[in-house]
Amino acid sequence: MAQTHGDAHATPSVRVVPFGVQNAHAVLRAATAADDKYSRGVVGLRTGSVTYPGAAVLGVEGAWRAGAGLVRYRGDASALVLARRPETVTTGERCDAWVIGSGQTIADAEAAGTTELLAGSVPVVADAGALELVAVPHAPTVMTPHAGEFARVARANEIGLTGDNAVDVATxxxxxxxxxxxxRSRTLVAAPHRADDQAEVWSITVETPWLSTAGTGDVLAGMIGSVIAQRRPAGFDELALCAATAVFLHSRAGALAATHGSVTPHPIVAMDVAEMVPLAVAEVLCGGAE
Ligand SMILES: NC(=O)C1=CN([C@@H]2O[C@H](COP(=O)(O)OP(=O)(O)OC[C@H]3O[C@@H](n4cnc5c(N)ncnc54)[C@H](OP(=O)(O)O)[C@@H]3O)[C@@H](O)[C@H]2O)[C@@H](O)CC1
Ligand SMILES: Nc1ncnc2c1ncn2[C@@H]1O[C@H](COP(=O)(O)OP(=O)(O)O)[C@@H](O)[C@H]1O
Structure with a gap:
């Protein structure tokens, strides 16, 4: 995948485009009789740590629930991951996408091989502790910062921010x-663009504020890796579509979880979101809410 680097100091011209069910429908595909677990997509996670083993469990659950044919886990939380999800394979390195950094410090992410993965050719989803290790990535990379992490990434790379989120994410x-x-409550997804082109930024307004609960970002990182592994994107624009599709599914799953059993939305936990992802996938595959 060719890399595109713009001028970090130029203010890009940006068009914000809402990402909806039809966009997600064009990215996902249903399993067919010709499929096997490998053709369905293999996603690998090097996530979690002794301090945050739960992040690994949540990411693995998100990866399975979003439809990957096989999920590998390599890291410190194998016992917990297998207790929750015995389907997970804890050996092997061959994957269609990697997820790294959730539940890790920068040192944990370095020890887990982030640098080596970023130097490879398999797409990488860099979350939490892996974010500041992404300088000039060689692997096709998706970075998943919350607002605090976004500011830290910009500072670490000496990129000035304007305060306009759409401009800043494109920059x-x-x-x-x-x-x-x-x-955020309105998540933005940007792919690298040439400095002289208008940047298109996808926007997904998260359906329920109940999604603002610890660990939902870890679930999302696993889901993004899963959609990438299934789709095997050919370039940055498709990579961004995969990421936006996972964000859309995550938002829908959050809304389904928050209204499960009652019309009035109610509190949810991150694992509730992961458990609703298959229903969100079904909605998208049929092109809209059932
Ligand atoms: N069960 C598990 O294993 C879980 C594990 N987890 C893992 O924990 C690790 C730490 O992740 P984390 O996000 O809690 O801390 P971190 O990135 O250092 O941010 C700290 C500072 O950043 C800011 N800030 C934060 N959010 C912001 C926002 N939305 N919008 C704006 N600002 C925001 C805020 O700073 P302030 O604004 O207060 O100055 C805050 O004090 C990470 O590896 C993650 O994967 C979690 O996923 C939970 C479940
Ligand atoms: N007010 C909000 N309304 C809707 N969604 C939100 C809101 N605040 C955060 N979110 C979503 O919650 C998730 C939190 O992810 P993150 O900050 O990485 O949490 P964690 O690290 O605890 O997993 C993101 O998907 C984000 O879009």
């Missing part, structure tokens, strides 16, 4: 040559 994406998913 950081162009400067780092990576897809950026800026997670």
């Amino acid at each position: 950081v994406s162009a400067a780092l040559g990576a897809v950026i998913v800026l997670k």
